[in-house]
């Protein structure tokens with residue numbers, strides 16, 4: 001059909017080790033600097049690859065011999081999207097959402113045009129965000145992705161680039177509703193469905209795309225199908241309109257209000273916070289009082305700039321007493337989130353005595369109290385025991401000393417007070433969690449406090465069911481060898497578990 005095909009079908013002399021005719025040929029000028037191509041040899045063969053590389057270079061395209069970070073387009077022939085993704089996985093290369101996986105038909109069209117031609121759905125091996133909104137979503141010729149996706153989120157890389165929001169939002173709402181109704185089984189089912197979809201490198205546009213994806217049962221699939229067909233799920237709609245769901249959502253948005261209190265207020269007939277606030281017969285805990293007092297500030301999320309400013313505050317206070325202490329921001333902000341409901345910190349010191357370790361948080365609290373920055377605090381003393389086996393429960397609370405606080409953060413401490421605030425109140429109430437841990441447990445504590453909750457659950461489940469080990473925020477225990485496995489870093493814990501290392505920003509499961 002064209003010269004390229006002829007070259008492909010031509011006699012193939014095996015010339016091993018020659019990785020490209022370009023090595024012998026003079027360098028070509030690069031005309032199209034925005035594109036960096038890499039041509040996959042798999043199923044294409046050395047000769048044809050070398051031919052295509054040379055041709056593309058002659059036409060002014062930049063073509064790399066090796067796969068590198070600068071590559072923008074991977075060109076493949078006779079490979080499905082899933083095969084290319086699998087190949088990338090084997091090479092230990094992450095398919096970033098920017099990386100295009102294209103069929104060789106795109107390249108041949110470019111060669112004919114002498115310039116890059118627009119890429120359409122038929123060229124793309126993996127459906128990416130943006131494709132579904134392109135003018136003519138032609139029926140897909142490429143087969144659906146049959147990726148080998150692990151059912152454990154600790155074996156998946158889940159960044160914040162979620163391209164399946166319309167489905168994951170639905171599952172998050174359904175999961176939350178189950179949580180409110182204390183339906184543990186369905187809660188887990190929906191959380192796992194949401195989590196696996198958050199890790200996909202492509203947008204689901206048809207039911208074919210869901211084939212081979214674990215953690216999606218018939219129920220989850222029927223919800224996906226309804227959203228594809230009708231644009232919304234009737235079940236989700238019903239939950240959003242449900243009085244119990246709405247009330248629980250509202251009540252638990254108050255710091256200090258959990259399921260039990262929400263249930264009580266709902267049963268008593270309350271539906272608004274103002275009625276609850278002004279009711280004379282209700283008794284509130286100290287936590288709930290603070291929750292109501294600073295409600296507006298606390299429901300408006302913490303920004304990264306505010307989190308960094310709190311970080312400075314925490315370090316100043318901690319280093320006043322333990323200059324060698326490490327202070328690490330954990331939780332959602334460590335995973336790269338831009339907003340959070342609080343700011344979490346892990347504190348540990350290599351040189352301090354047990355007594356100094358135990359005294360640090362009280363000293364820090366005392367300092368803030370004197371400075372008038374302490375709006376609320378609850379110090380929980382350590383119940384940590386060195387030789388105790390890790391907890392088997394996936395949602396177990398940890399035993400380190402910790403402090404749940406509400407701090408007064410002055411606007412001028414955020415971004416040097418650049419953003420001018422409304423007159424009057426010059427500060428914002430911020431929820432802060434501080435955890436103090438023994439230095440030799442810092443890797444476990446860091447892993448445990450970085451989250452996400454789903455990622456942590458799956459790590460523990462994986463340890464138990466796949467490795468006969470028990471993991472929690474304090475330690476890792478090997479039941480077969482009957483020993484504790486020590487670790488200086490998160491990487492070592494993943495290695496003990498026989499898992500590929502997953503960076504914090506890939507733990508947004």
Ligand code: CTP
Nearest residue numbers: 331332340341342398448449450451452453456
């Ligand atoms: N965590 C824990 N023990 C607790 C509370 C929290 O191990 N008693 C862990 C959880 O696994 C969680 C992490 O600490 O992943 C941070 O908790 P949290 O602040 O509640 O969640 P974030 O992921 O930081 O989300 P957000 O941005 O809403 O704060």
Ligand code: MN
Nearest residue numbers: 331332342344
């Ligand atoms: Mn947090």
Ligand code: MN
Nearest residue numbers: 331342344433
């Ligand atoms: Mn927290």
